Amino acid sequence: MGSSGSSPRPLVGITAYGERARYGVWDNESVLLPRTYPDVVVAAGGVPVLLPQFPESAAAVDRLDAVVLAGGPDVGPDRYGAEPHPRTGAPRPDRDAAELAVLHRALERGIPVLGVCRGAQVLNVGLGGTLVQHVPDVVGHDGHNPSPGVFGTVEVALEPGTRVSAALGSVATVRCHHHQALDRLADGLVVTGRADDGLVEAVELEGDRWVVGVQWHPEEDATDVRLMAALVAAASSGGPTPTV
Template sequence: MGSNGSDPPRPVVGITAYGEHARYGVWDNESVLLPRTYPDVVIAAGGVPVLLPPVPESAAAVDRLDAVVLAGGPDVGPDRYGAAPHPRTGAPRPDRDGAELAVLHRALERGIPVLGVCRGAQILNVALGGTLVQHVPDVVGHSGHNPSPGVFGTVEVALEPGSRVGAALGPVATVRCHHHQALDRLADGLVVTGRAADGLVEAVERSGAPWVVGVQWHPEEVATDVRLMTALVRAAAQNRTTAP
């Protein structure tokens, strides 16, 4: 996956982005943005990052991609899985929810690899018919998965040895988490491949092809460890060479 003329082109990885009001320089306006850590780890893993804004047209861009990363972000709207909002659930972001669900469904239709990060794992579960825990402390009795706004928790996750995540990271991984929601009822077609010590689901995947994984943590926040993103990029490269 090099860059000279004799090597195959690097896989192109689309990353879903935020739609937020932001201030930068002399400007103060609606923006499409993404933490720099996401494209950095895609590049380090051998891929070419492309940002997908939270608009319906992003689903059409999937036809030009080799893989998709569903990025972290705000709470998924509970209406997407038939629930009433919890008092601690954030304001709905229907534009982003709709765009990411469309991006994911198109990626699954095309059979290209997908990595869901935090919110992205939740989108994966909801898209396939699952539900979410709207406030994790209600279930586990502590705030270790989201210590405070802007502060990542450190969580140890036990991973299934035969899983894709286990193959990439080993039987145990110490990860960085920042989420107050999590997977509840698991969607058909997903299997749990990682749990925290408190029993919370931290990793899921679909069996068979293509490579589809969701993790409740933020692998992009550890720049020195790109093993999981490398697994995605390698799956994308392999998928491209074997696709009809």
């Protein structure tokens, strides 16, 4: 919280992974998140709160000022009426259900939302859109996901007058690691950024609510917290009256 006489720092919920992990003498099922996410939230002026992959985490949204839908494994194609592609990862129904519940509660409350990589895909699917299940099939190269654990460097042209361009300018050089992407856009979402191969890299919700999805990983550049700072600033402003 802020010091006496100052406003409290906004609480920013971040959806977490559920993975088997080893630490110390233990090897068990864990709730975890790369530290880069909470680091950039703190650097941007927020207070990070981890949201485990339980649908009950949606109840915590009522106490939050903003939500970040984190990156991670593929969204289950059953969520958008598709058959699995041979390169689509194993389904994670618990995480899909939890993040969709968190998303819808955040939208109902009218609080700011930032979808990161998988999170942008959850945003699109949650509002009725679909996904490209393997990006190289569409663009003919693997520059958006060079190899496991390696980020690709992608230049993204951003539409003027949008929330993303207000934060980052007309062009952003970003770090990407995704083999899926947005296909048919959900009603209400508009494209606000594309890579030079035409792939959608940023979207946002029409209207006055701060709801943005980006296919890249802004948390991977600790020297540039402008996008997260825009989320925190929107959370600090109180936002519009919920309309969903």
